Amino acid sequence: MDFSPAVASLKPSATIAAATKAKELKASGVDVYEFTLGEPDFITPEHIREAAIEAMNSGKTHYTPAGGVIELKQAICEAALRDYNLSIKPENVIVSNGAKHSIHNVLTAMLHPGDEVLIPTPYWVSYSALVELAGGVPVLVTASEEEGFCPSIENIAAKTTDRTKMIMLNSPSNPTGVIYPLDLMRQIGEFAVEKNIYVLSDEIYDKLVYPGWETKCMLTMGDEIASRTIVINGVSKAYAMTGWRIGWTIGDPELIKAINKLQSQQTSNPCSISQYASIAALTGPQDCVSQMLGEFAKRRDYTLSRLREIPEISFVEPGGAFYAFFNVSKYFGKTLQGGVVVDNATDFCTALLEQAQVALVTGDAFGAPGFVRLSFATNIETLTVGLDRLARFLAG
Numbered sequence: 148m149d150f151s152p153a154v155a156s157l158k159p160s161a162t163i164a165a166a167t168k169a170k171e172l173k174a175s176g177v178d179v180y181e182f183t184l185g186e187p188d189f190i191t192p193e194h195i196r197e198a199a200i201e202a203m204n205s206g207k208t209h210y211t212p213a214g215g216v217i218e219l220k221q222a223i224c225e226a227a228l229r230d231y232n233l234s235i236k237p238e239n240v241i242v243s244n245g246a247k248h249s250i251h252n253v254l255t256a257m258l259h260p261g262d263e264v265l266i267p268t269p270y271w272v273s274y275s276a277l278v279e280l281a282g283g284v285p286v287l288v289t290a291s292e293e294e295g296f297c298p299s300i301e302n303i304a305a306k307t308t309d310r311t312k313m314i315m316l317n318s319p320s321n322p323t324g325v326i327y328p329l330d331l332m333r334q335i336g337e338f339a340v341e342k343n344i345y346v347l348s349d350e351i352y353d354k355l356v357y358p359g360w361e362t363k364c365m366l367t368m369g370d371e372i373a374s375r376t377i378v379i380n381g382v383s384k385a386y387a388m389t390g391w392r393i394g395w396t397i398g399d400p401e402l403i404k405a406i407n408k409l410q411s412q413q414t415s416n417p418c419s420i421s422q423y424a425s426i427a428a429l430t431g432p433q434d435c436v437s438q439m440l441g442e443f444a445k446r447r448d449y450t451l452s453r454l455r456e457i458p459e460i461s462f463v464e465p466g467g468a469f470y471a472f473f474n475v476s477k478y479f480g481k482t483l484q485g486g487v488v489v490d491n492a493t494d495f496c497t498a499l500l501e502q503a504q505v506a507l508v509t510g511d512a513f514g515a516p517g518f519v520r521l522s523f524a525t526n527i528e529t530l531t532v533g534l535d536r537l538a539r540f541l542a543g
């Protein structure tokens with residue numbers, strides 16, 4: 148078939164591909180331990196599920212305004228005030244079918260062909276694909292392990308040209324879990340103001356922050372920075388609602404109107420029932436979030452303590468999200484379990500799956516060769532076996 152150039156050149160999501168491969172092996176009877184997908188293993192909290200049932204039973208089963216019901220937009224505004232002391236209005240908000248769709252819409256609404264978008268690496272797999280799909284050019288800015296995976300202003304400046312339209316930030320980060328220091332966020336914001344570029348701040352993990360770490364919404368960094376900032380968020384990660392597909396964009400009302408126009412021709416409204424469930428998530432009791440975070444914290448501490456015991460593995464401590472992103476490059480060229488020798492992270496993950504039946508995602512997918520990502524959003528028993536197997540695999 149003759150596909151459009153945009154789709155023909157589109158790469159499938161590497162995380163979804165890794166998870167699919169692991170699931171296929173599992174389905175064929177192989178005992179695979181998988182740590183590939185970025186989603187909480189918890190079921191959506193009960194009061195949120197109840198709100199969805201109530202919405203269905205009371206007939207909230209029709210089209211809604213394309214950009215979401217006003218009650219949900221108000222709930223997003225109230226949550227911004229409660230969580231960040233941030234005052235925004237419903238006209239600053241549009242609701243879409245998950246945060247990925249929100250990002251897609253911002254890029255589609257804003258990019259002209261050839262516009263450059265700065266993306267600090269390691270970056271979430273979909274960013275570069277979404278930029279290309281919208282006709283833009285992803286420009287990667289390396290943030291090394293030594294720099295704590297935080298991009299320096301010098302490196303950002305070195306990649307900025309007169310075609311640069313925006314910089315995409317993601318703190319806490321997928322895949323590293325790293326949280327940018329607030330000073331760095333402010334400096335990047337000031338740089339954006341100075342260069343007249345936009346900041347697209349993906350804050351989807353902002354509620355999954357471990358004790359001792361801090362994050363803030365980029366819109367709280369002062370009026371000038373806020374005027375050039377677009378924030379992405381959603382219910383997927385914080386409320387274990389990945390399947391409900393609700394994300395949102397906060398930005399200038401002109402941008403919100405443009406995205407509304409786009410969305411009204413493209414998908415119409417996000418699922419009405421999910422919207423009402425999201426209102427319950429945002430305005431209801433928040434202790435479900437701290438309970439889940441408490442569980443993630445135990446799993447994080449366990450995973451990191453196990454990784455510390457393995458020689459020649461290094462990582463930057465994740466302050467948020469639910470990923471351990473570690474450097475396995477010292478094992479390249481060495482004999483691993485089954486007499487296997489690898490020289491890159493992609494082959495490492497294939498060999499680990501084949502020899503030890505453990506599924507991780509290669510850092511190559513995140514623009515970080517030499518690293519692998521382990522999602523610890525799974526129970527301690529599964530982590531124990533998986534990490535035992537990893538240690539045996541590396542011991543050769």
Ligand SMILES: Cc1ncc(COP(=O)(O)O)c(C=O)c1O
Pocket residue numbers: 185244245246247248271317320321349351381382383389392393394
């Ligand atoms: C950094 C980041 N942004 C956005 C998303 C997308 O979230 P959603 O499931 O709401 O589309 C993800 C999901 O993995 C993510 O890791």
